[in-house]
Amino acid sequence: MTSAARASDPAPASNRTSAVPAPGDRCPCLSGETYAGCCGRYHSGAGNAPTAEALMRSRYSAFAVGDQPYLLRTWHPSTRPDRLELDGDLQWRRLDIVETSAGGPLDGQGVVRFRAHYRDGAARGIQEETSRFVRVDGVWLYLDGE
Ligand SMILES: [Zn+2]
Numbered sequence: 001m002t003s004a005a006r007a008s009d010p011a012p013a014s015n016r017t018s019a020v021p022a023p024g025d026r027c028p029c030l031s032g033e034t035y036a037g038c039c040g041r042y043h044s045g046a047g048n049a050p051t052a053e054a055l056m057r058s059r060y061s062a063f064a065v066g067d068q069p070y071l072l073r074t075w076h077p078s079t080r081p082d083r084l085e086l087d088g089d090l091q092w093r094r095l096d097i098v099e100t101s102a103g104g105p106l107d108g109q110g111v112v113r114f115r116a117h118y119r120d121g122a123a124r125g126i127q128e129e130t131s132r133f134v135r136v137d138g139v140w141l142y143l144d145g146e
Contacts, residue, residue: 028064029057052103052110052133055140064092
């Protein structure tokens with residue numbers, strides 16, 4: 001972000017997690033692609049994540065940009081919460097995919113182990129989780145994690 005853009009941005013710092021990246025910004029999942037060419041096309045509904053890992057990345061990015069509707073609609077109905085509150089103080093900084101099992105375009109289920117790095121004020125932390133995904137009518141959904 002340029003200083004000019006920052007100066008003209010009326011959003012207070014505490015609202016930054018709800019700021020959606022510009023299409024040409026790098027994707028929050030740090031794939032190296034632009035937001036529009038990576039998770040942004042799934043968030044917008046232009047396409048569905050083709051693999052469990054792609055869904056995992058797009059859900060991480062949804063946490064990073066504050067896209068609750070995307071998180072809810074990619075959550076399996078059997079485990080989906082009625083509503084979701086995101087902690088606006090958390091800044092998601094980096095995603096590491098540790099291991100994936102199945103979850104390909106022809107699989108019915110998949111498992112992705114990841115580490116998500118965040119900053120909470122001055123503190124840093126890592127959320128490590130093994131997430132399970134299922135494919136329903138060709139669409140990958142998050143089932144649960146531990
Ligand atoms: Zn991405």
